[in-house]
Amino acid sequence: MRIALVYKSSTGFTERYAKYIAEETGADLFKFAERKIIKSCDYDILVFGSSIIAAKISGVEWFDKVKKEFKHSFLFVTGANPKENNPDLEKYLEAEKVKGHDVFYMPGGLNYEKMSTPIRFIMKKMFLPMVKKEQGEDSLMYKMVSSSYSLYDEKYAQPLLYEIQRVVV
Numbered sequence: 001m002r003i004a005l006v007y008k009s010s011t012g013f014t015e016r017y018a019k020y021i022a023e024e025t026g027a028d029l030f031k032f033a034e035r036k037i038i039k040s041c042d043y044d045i046l047v048f049g050s051s052i053i054a055a056k057i058s059g060v061e062w063f064d065k066v067k068k069e070f071k072h073s074f075l076f077v078t079g080a081n082p083k084e085n086n087p088d089l090e091k092y093l094e095a096e097k098v099k100g101h102d103v104f105y106m107p108g109g110l111n112y113e114k115m116s117t118p119i120r121f122i123m124k125k126m127f128l129p130m131v132k133k134e135q136g137e138d139s140l141m142y143k144m145v146s147s148s149y150s151l152y153d154e155k156y157a158q159p160l161l162y163e164i165q166r167v168v169v
């Protein structure tokens with residue numbers, strides 16, 4: 001089965017997972033900007049990788065529109081949150097499922113160095129003060145998001161790889 005993997009990534013976390021998944025599955029890899037060149041008649045499976053931005057899955061409207069054209073489709077998202085013991089994340093993913101997005105979540109992190117200047121400004125001036133106010137300066141969360149960090153681990157891609165392999169064989 002032929003697989004097209006489209007990814008949308010600004011600071012590299014989703015791209016890293018996408019490249020790993022493409023390597024493991026033999027998928028053809030496309031940046032989001034290249035998505036229009038994909039013909040559904042050339043592929044059986046569409047995989048879309050993106051990130052959570054302000055609680056929304058960036059670019060998911062495009063995925064929702066085109067996924068019906070493929071025999072199988074899969075969605076994975078990266079975010080700033082750790083995966084384990086995270087009731088807020090569970091709640092978020094459950095709400096996305098209700099909307100029809102059965103996503104595979106892969107922890108990314110935050111990379112302030114790769115953010116555009118306006119986005120970095122927003123993060124430093126609005127997001128950080130908000131976390132500080134809500135969770136306190138000594139909270140684990142505030143300490144974690146105060147500077148760049150990576151939670152990337154190939155192990156988080158395994159559930160998706162398993163599901164892709166299940167439909168391939």
Ligand SMILES: Cc1cc2nc3c(=O)[nH]c(=O)nc-3n(C[C@H](O)[C@H](O)[C@H](O)COP(=O)(O)O)c2cc1C
Pocket residue numbers: 008009010011012013014015050051052053054055056078079080081107108109110111115119122123
């Ligand atoms: C402006 C902005 C808003 C974000 N909002 C969220 C969010 O609501 N929830 C979350 O888990 N992560 C959030 N993040 C973190 C990103 O989802 C995370 O860094 C992701 O891995 C970025 O993917 P990329 O490196 O492929 O662009 C946000 C990041 C930025 C820059």
